[in-house]
Amino acid sequence: QQNIPSLSDVYKKHFRIGAAVNPMTLHDQEAFILKHFNSLTAENVMKFERLQPEEGHFTFTHADELIAIAQQNNKQVRGHTLVWHNQTPDWVFQQSNGEEADRQLLLERMKQHIFTVMERYKGKIGSWDVVNEAVSDSGTDLLRESKWRSIIGDDFIDKAFEYAHMADPDARLFYNDYNESHPEKREKIYSVAKGLVERGIPIHGIGLQAHWNLSEPSLDHIKQAIERYASLGLKLHITEMDVSAFSFEDKRADLTAPTEEMTDKLTERYRSFFDLMTEYAAVIDSVTFWGVADNYTWLDDFPVKGRKNWPLLFDEHLQPKPSFWEVVDVA
Numbered sequence: 001q002q003n004i005p006s007l008s009d010v011y012k013k014h015f016r017i018g019a020a021v022n023p024m025t026l027h028d029q030e031a032f033i034l035k036h037f038n039s040l041t042a043e044n045v046m047k048f049e050r051l052q053p054e055e056g057h058f059t060f061t062h063a064d065e066l067i068a069i070a071q072q073n074n075k076q077v078r079g080h081t082l083v084w085h086n087q088t089p090d091w092v093f094q095q096s097n098g099e100e101a102d103r104q105l106l107l108e109r110m111k112q113h114i115f116t117v118m119e120r121y122k123g124k125i126g127s128w129d130v131v132n133e134a135v136s137d138s139g140t141d142l143l144r145e146s147k148w149r150s151i152i153g154d155d156f157i158d159k160a161f162e163y164a165h166m167a168d169p170d171a172r173l174f175y176n177d178y179n180e181s182h183p184e185k186r187e188k189i190y191s192v193a194k195g196l197v198e199r200g201i202p203i204h205g206i207g208l209q210a211h212w213n214l215s216e217p218s219l220d221h222i223k224q225a226i227e228r229y230a231s232l233g234l235k236l237h238i239t240e241m242d243v244s245a246f247s248f249e250d251k252r253a254d255l256t257a258p259t260e261e262m263t264d265k266l267t268e269r270y271r272s273f274f275d276l277m278t279e280y281a282a283v284i285d286s287v288t289f290w291g292v293a294d295n296y297t298w299l300d301d302f303p304v305k306g307r308k309n310w311p312l313l314f315d316e317h318l319q320p321k322p323s324f325w326e327v328v329d330v331a
């Protein structure tokens with residue numbers, strides 16, 4: 001590993017390089033993670049269901065372990081995520097008698113969760129994905145249907161950001177979403193973010209999840225999205241980057257290794273992405289991969305359960321792939 005440069009060192013002049021980590025990778029790959037990344041995101045342990053599984057019962061152990069490692073090694077941490085329709089316990093949306101909660105109760109619970117979590121990590125988590133994936137993927141509605149929206153109303157997003165800012169005025173507050181470069185969804189995300197800015201809601205950035213693949217999105221669509229979001233005066237974080245070997249519709253599960261063509265295409269795509277992102281380093285502060293190496297990726301189970309994928313810069317043995325060397329060469 002000696003003659004392999006640190007990815008985050010090489011990119012220091014452009015932006016931070018982060019990885020989503022979990023208790024397994026932090027335990028098995030700590031030195032590797034500390035070498036290549038200067039920002040950490042909890043893949044799951046800072047989600048609502050993991051921090052407050054039952055009302056008033058907070059479980060911080062795994063999140064505290066990540067924070068301790070980050071503090072000891074001077075790493076940034078991205079908080080992920082406070083308000084999201086997924087991985088949130090059912091109790092949040094229910095009265096004690098099992099009936100649905102009302103607006104006032106749900107706002108109180110949202111506030112309680114945000115304050116308890118953000119005050120614990122004040123000064124240790126520099127930026128938070130305050131709201132994740134609130135924008136709809138299709139149809140004319142800006143926002144997707146969710147309990148947060150149906151019970152509180154469309155202003156649940158405003159409230160989440162206001163509570164977050166009250167809890168930690170120094171934290172940088174992000175709206176985070178996927179398919180962020182698809183023109184239709186881009187315009188919806190833009191409209192929601194523009195509304196927040198115009199209402200004086202404390203939002204500081206947009207998180208582009210960047211779950212991309214070998215063919216989509218086009219570089220032009222990514223460029224248009226970066227420029228559109230940046231035009232609001234907001235900072236951009238690439239928050240969950242990976243490049244799937246399969247398009248969303250391709251459910252094939254016959255491969256045990258990427259084809260040569262896939263590896264070549266991946267190398268070309270990663271080079272083109274980092275060429276583009278370094279061009280926009282003035283507005284992009286951080287690029288985080290949704291994982292460390294191909295030995296573990298959420299894409300091994302999404303959208304096809306148990307189908308191996310190879311979306312990152314390091315292979316299953318933590319060895320640099322051709323993509324890694326191309327990305328280093330861009331810096």
Ligand SMILES: Oc1ccccc1CN[C@@H]1C=C[C@@H](O)[C@H](O)[C@H]1O
Nearest residue numbers: 043044080132178179209211240298
């Ligand atoms: O790419 C998608 C397509 C459909 C739904 C969600 C997503 C991405 N959703 C992300 C992926 C993994 C989770 O661990 C993250 O918390 C979430 O933000």
